[in-house]
Amino acid sequence: MIGYILRRFGAAVLVLFAISVLVFLIFFATPGVDPAARIAGKNADPATLAQVRASFGFDRPLPVQYVLMMKHLFVSHDLTSFVNRGTLVIPQIIDAVPVTLSLVVGAAVIWMVLGVGMGTLAGAMRGTLVDPLVMLLGVFGVSLPVYWLGEVVNLITQKQLHGSVFSWVPPLGYAPLSQGVGQWALHLLFPWLTLALLYAGIYARLLRGELINALNEDYVRTARAKGLSERRILIRHALRCSLIPIVSLFGLDFGALVGGAALLTEVVFGLPGVGKLTYQALQNLDLPVIMGTVLYAAFFVVLANAVVDVLYARLDPRVRRA
Amino acid sequence: MPEPLLEVSDLRIRFGGFTAVDGLSFSVRPGEVLGVVGESGSGKSVSMLGVLGLIRTPGAKISGKVVFRGRDLLALKNAEMRAIRGREIAMIFQDPMTALTPVYTIGWQIAEQVRAHEKVSKRAARDRAIKLLDEVGIPAPEQRVDAYPHEFSGGMRQRAVIAMALSCNPALLIADEPTTALDVTTQAQILDLLRRLRADHGSAVVMITHDMGVVSEIADEVLVMYGGRAVERGSRTEVFHSPRHPYTWGLLDSVPRVSGPRVRRLPTIPGTPGAAGQGCPFADRCTHRLAACAEAPPLSGTAGHLDACWLPEEEKTR
Amino acid sequence: MSTLLKATDVVKHFRAGRGRAVQAVNGVSLEVRSGETLGVVGESGCGKSTLGRCLVRLTDLTSGKVEFQGRDITTLSRRALRPLRPAMQLVFQDPYASLNPRRTAGDAVAEPLRIHRYGDAAAIRKRVGELFDLVGLTRAHLDRYPHEFSGGQRQRIGIARAIALNPALVVADEPVSALDVSVQAQVLNLFSDLQEELGLTYVFIAHDLGVVRHVSDRIAVMYLGEVVEVAEAEELYAAPAHPYTDALLSAVPEIDDGTGASRRERVVLTGDVPSPIDRPAGCSFHPRCPVAQARCRTERPALRPVAGRQVACHFPNVPGTAAGA
Ligand SMILES: Nc1ncnc2c1ncn2[C@@H]1O[C@H](COP(=O)(O)OP(=O)(O)OP(=O)(O)O)[C@@H](O)[C@H]1O
Ligand SMILES: Nc1ncnc2c1ncn2[C@@H]1O[C@H](COP(=O)(O)OP(=O)(O)OP(=O)(O)O)[C@@H](O)[C@H]1O
Ligand code: SF4
Ligand SMILES: [Mg+2]
Ligand SMILES: [Mg+2]
Numbered sequence: 012m013i014g015y016i017l018r019r020f021g022a023a024v025l026v027l028f029a030i031s032v033l034v035f036l037i038f039f040a041t042p043g044v045d046p047a048a049r050i051a052g053k054n055a056d057p058a059t060l061a062q063v064r065a066s067f068g069f070d071r072p073l074p075v076q077y078v079l080m081m082k083h084l085f086v087s088h089d090l091t092s093f094v095n096r097g098t099l100v101i102p103q104i105i106d107a108v109p110v111t112l113s114l115v116v117g118a119a120v121i122w123m124v125l126g127v128g129m130g131t132l133a134g135a136m137r138g139t140l141v142d143p144l145v146m147l148l149g150v151f152g153v154s155l156p157v158y159w160l161g162e163v164v165n166l167i168t169q170k171q172l173h174g175s176v177f178s179w180v181p182p183l184g185y186a187p188l189s190q191g192v193g194q195w196a197l198h199l200l201f202p203w204l205t206l207a208l209l210y211a212g213i214y215a216r217l218l219r220g221e222l223i224n225a226l227n228e229d230y231v232r233t234a235r236a237k238g239l240s241e242r243r244i245l246i247r248h249a250l251r252c253s254l255i256p257i258v259s260l261f262g263l264d265f266g267a268l269v270g271g272a273a274l275l276t277e278v279v280f281g282l283p284g285v286g287k288l289t290y291q292a293l294q295n296l297d298l299p300v301i302m303g304t305v306l307y308a309a310f311f312v313v314l315a316n317a318v319v320d321v322l323y324a325r326l327d328p329r330v331r332r333a
Numbered sequence: 334m335p336e337p338l339l340e341v342s343d344l345r346i347r348f349g350g351f352t353a354v355d356g357l358s359f360s361v362r363p364g365e366v367l368g369v370v371g372e373s374g375s376g377k378s379v380s381m382l383g384v385l386g387l388i389r390t391p392g393a394k395i396s397g398k399v400v401f402r403g404r405d406l407l408a409l410k411n412a413e414m415r416a417i418r419g420r421e422i423a424m425i426f427q428d429p430m431t432a433l434t435p436v437y438t439i440g441w442q443i444a445e446q447v448r449a450h451e452k453v454s455k456r457a458a459r460d461r462a463i464k465l466l467d468e469v470g471i472p473a474p475e476q477r478v479d480a481y482p483h484e485f486s487g488g489m490r491q492r493a494v495i496a497m498a499l500s501c502n503p504a505l506l507i508a509d510e511p512t513t514a515l516d517v518t519t520q521a522q523i524l525d526l527l528r529r530l531r532a533d534h535g536s537a538v539v540m541i542t543h544d545m546g547v548v549s550e551i552a553d554e555v556l557v558m559y560g561g562r563a564v565e566r567g568s569r570t571e572v573f574h575s576p577r578h579p580y581t582w583g584l585l586d587s588v589p590r591v592s593g594p595r596v597r598r599l600p601t602i603p604g605t606p607g608a609a610g611q612g613c614p615f616a617d618r619c620t621h622r623l624a625a626c627a628e629a630p631p632l633s634g635t636a637g638h639l640d641a642c643w644l645p646e647e648e649k650t651r
Numbered sequence: 652m653s654t655l656l657k658a659t660d661v662v663k664h665f666r667a668g669r670g671r672a673v674q675a676v677n678g679v680s681l682e683v684r685s686g687e688t689l690g691v692v693g694e695s696g697c698g699k700s701t702l703g704r705c706l707v708r709l710t711d712l713t714s715g716k717v718e719f720q721g722r723d724i725t726t727l728s729r730r731a732l733r734p735l736r737p738a739m740q741l742v743f744q745d746p747y748a749s750l751n752p753r754r755t756a757g758d759a760v761a762e763p764l765r766i767h768r769y770g771d772a773a774a775i776r777k778r779v780g781e782l783f784d785l786v787g788l789t790r791a792h793l794d795r796y797p798h799e800f801s802g803g804q805r806q807r808i809g810i811a812r813a814i815a816l817n818p819a820l821v822v823a824d825e826p827v828s829a830l831d832v833s834v835q836a837q838v839l840n841l842f843s844d845l846q847e848e849l850g851l852t853y854v855f856i857a858h859d860l861g862v863v864r865h866v867s868d869r870i871a872v873m874y875l876g877e878v879v880e881v882a883e884a885e886e887l888y889a890a891p892a893h894p895y896t897d898a899l900l901s902a903v904p905e906i907d908d909g910t911g912a913s914r915r916e917r918v919v920l921t922g923d924v925p926s927p928i929d930r931p932a933g934c935s936f937h938p939r940c941p942v943a944q945a946r947c948r949t950e951r952p953a954l955r956p957v958a959g960r961q962v963a964c965h966f967p968n969v970p971g972t973a974a975g976a
Contacts, residue, residue: 138391229431235387236426237446237497238419247445248434255436328481329435372831486923516694517860518920521902525919543831546904574909587836589865591888591903593910598840599865602833605801618833 111284125211130218152212161279221253266315270308344397368552423498440478488519560608567638661715677876690867737816744825757793803834882960
């Protein structure tokens with residue numbers, strides 16, 4: 012198992028390296044474009060251009076350029092966004108990470124609890140009215156676009172009913188944990204619910220299908236023949252096996268969301284997270300920031316992949332020896 | 334003659350309009366091996382699942398009487414039935430590859446069954462699992478107890494499943510085609526194992542199979558099923574040496590043998606398996622049929638050997 | 652009797668990752684004579700199906716040689732094989748899987764005729780009708796779909812397809828394994844009737860020793876990718892020479908119907924068949940062999956003629972001769 016984990020993370024490091032090289036090549040080694048001009052932004056003065064050229068070594072061979080770039084990114088943390096007149100890229104990302112993490116972790120907890128709960132209920136109560144009812148609820152969650160749902164929630168909680176029922180809802184934006192857990196959670200409550208609703212629906216559907224298959228498996232029949240209680244059969248046998256694909260999907264979704272895929276939610280609720288940062292950088296063609304966030308996203312997606320694989324191996328002994 | 338351990342009378346199992354088991358009666362005495370043979374769809378599995386209350390299809394209708402140690406199983410509550418399943422009556426199934434939950438170790442699954450029925454510590458349950466694995470011939474059981482099902486071959490898994498079934502010393506073991514998915518040499522090992530275990534534990538066994546050879550090797554009593562009904566029932570020697578039902582004749586004749594004279598053409602039963610609607614279920618494939626066969630023949634005969642056929646007594650020999 | 656198919660030292664390996672190989676077929680040499688039925692028997696995973704596919708070149712060989720009607724077909728391309736296809740046909744275990752569920756039985760049988768340009772639509776229709784008669788289906792079955800047939804009837808459709816183009820050789824891979832005994836007997840009879848009427852040659856793959864004995868003139872016994880014994884059917888069953896054949900036969904549960912057929916003495920093999928990835932050195936069978944000696948652990952026995960048959964064993968059991976050679 013330890014060997015497997017080491018191997019898996021070794022592979023992840025290699026993949027990250029490959030991605031960084033690829034990103035570097037795409038951004039800075041595209042033939043016919045002056046990379047210095049890209050970093051310095053539109054209409055940069057010649058002095059800035061010269062400074063950029065020197066500090067990134069654009070007159071030196073590509074491997075050296077790559078190393079210098081990585082040094083700016085990861086060692087000296089001084090990659091500068093010139094579009095934004097000199098803000099440092101890395102601190103910007105580092106500031107945005109807790110926001111995104113707060114949003115995604117909270118939403119993930121909610122959607123896993125909801126999704127697994129609903130899926131299990133529907134799967135176990137198949138043939139009764141509960142199943143279609145729960146699934147209808149799930150479809151409802153899946154079919155609402157996050158952006159639209161967020162706007163409606165804002166409309167209701169911030170305007171329409173803000174004077175009465177929702178007077179306790181704070182204004183849009185983020186409150187760091189340093190202002191107290193209460194404020195933090197209160198600010199994030201609706202973003203969490205909005206993001207979670209979509210995923211809860213998807214997960215509930217998926218789990219229900221897996222569970223129904225599992226309940227028809229031979230091993231469930233064996234478990235019944237052993238004289239186990241229906242509850243134990245459902246939870247320890249059927250659900251345990253059905254969760255394996257759910258967990259692997261969860262890891263991927265989680266990684267992608269932390270990597271910036273929660274962009275829409277962040278934008279709608281005015282949360283200064285990584286998604287929003289990427290969104291702004293794209294609008295301004297702020298190349299250093301784009302590169303920084305792309306690498307950051309890659310890092311989380313690859314990390315999540317590795318964690319998922321290790322978890323998968325923990326959950327499913329059949330893949331352990333691979 | 335000792336009291337029967339299990340006595341099934343007039344068991345009827347219907348799925349919607351389809352009658353899968355139609356008035357089946359048989360009994361199993363303590364320590365005896367009953368072989369249940371018949372072609373696919375004859376209701377072998379369904380009837381035994383019915384005995385154990387394991388039919389979960391919505392709308393399935395089960396009637397009749399299943400008396401086990403003086404209690405009617407069909408009338409028991411769920412919780413009471415659970416206490417019998419796995420403890421007094423164990424059941425194992427055809428495909429050892431899928432019969433175990435893939436994510437738990439073999440030992441865990443055996444211990445789970447032990448602890449479902451007896452108040453013993455985890456440690457003690459695990460020790461019992463090791464002892465059982467040893468007993469069914471798994472080499473190095475102390476290590477193998479922590480193996481996962483996929484790390485076992487088919488034959489070893491079937492042994493593990495048997496070990497699990499025997500963990501609470503059941504009075505009756507129902508084995509549904511336990512060797513069908515296995516190779517002959519592995520099948521021989523498993524049959525030997527079952528024979529030995531019966532001698533050691535004294536459990537009665539209901540052995541479901543479609544292989545006449547397997548029945549001939551292991552059964553004391555034989556029940557031949559066709560179309561959800563018992564067509565012949567009796568001791569092994571009676572049924573194999575002087576079979577009385579045309580279907581049993583056909584079944585015995587159409588098996589190509591590994592010894593004895595080689596025939597150029599095999600005797601066959603015309604048509605395909607499946608019950609005729611009314612009357613004798615075998616009527617539309619039977620070459621001996623009479624006018625009377627339009628009505629269902631009762632299972633009758635001497636105490637040791639019954640058959641359900643309208644042929645006159647003197648014609649019931651091959 | 653002339654040789655229809657000749658396999659020499661056929662090897663088929665599959666890649667198994669980390670540079671290892673599944674040695675599915677490992678140096679098999681055999682001959683199929685015109686008009687005979689060669690049975691191939693062995694336990695699951697011993698390479699019967701893979702060998703069958705090699706013999707009709709449905710797969711490429713890793714090494715070795717296959718000659719069909721005197722012609723080396725080992726390295727022929729798909730295209731070059733095409734004209735030979737009608738002459739070598741395969742019948743599968745599960746006819747359902749090989750039939751298109753949306754096409755009628757008549758279409759399924761007509762397909763090979765169309766592909767190989769048997770004739771115009773009328774000629775094909777006539778031929779399909781004949782084939783249905785031949786395999787014991789009625790004309791009413793022509794327009795039915797596969798799911799409307801029972802297992803035995805589907806197998807009849809599969810057989811009709813295989814014999815549509817008058818093949819010289821039919822390789823049947825476990826054609827009756829999925830059938831009930833009473834239906835199995837019908838299909839086995841069909842096989843022998845067709846052989847008699849059409850002069851077919853069969854390679855009949857099966858794991859059921861009773862079935863193989865019934866259909867075969869000669870039998871090849873396989874273990875772990877190798878042929879360990881080839882003999883006339885009667886002789887093989889009367890006196891198996893290879894210890895594995897002996898164990899295999901003795902493991903078959905026999906019906907005791909009081910007619911006094913004597914029971915073989917059981918040879919119980921211990922353990923499981925080793926993985927075809929890590930084949931034991933020397934004789935593949937030595938870890939489980941009840942008569943293995945030191946030599947068996949190091950030296951691989953070649954298939955050699957012994958008392959009118961072929962055996963790959965250092966210490967074959969041949970009546971009248973002392974063990975050891
Ligand atoms: N849950 C179910 N719903 C409807 N029909 C069923 C159900 N289970 C079994 N049957 C039908 O009942 C009949 C008897 O089935 P059963 O499984 O007992 O056959 P069997 O004798 O065990 O055959 P096999 O040798 O193929 O296992 C079959 O026709 C089958 O299709
Ligand atoms: N395409 C393939 N890729 C990898 N391994 C294969 C492939 N086909 C077969 N094998 C392996 O080769 C070996 C021989 O397989 P084969 O199917 O020929 O056996 P068989 O004797 O026909 O068995 P069965 O009785 O189960 O049909 C097995 O170990 C199998 O897992
Ligand atoms: S060669 Fe040796 S090990 Fe192999 S079968 Fe013969 S006696 Fe047994
Ligand atoms: Mg069954
Ligand atoms: Mg095969």
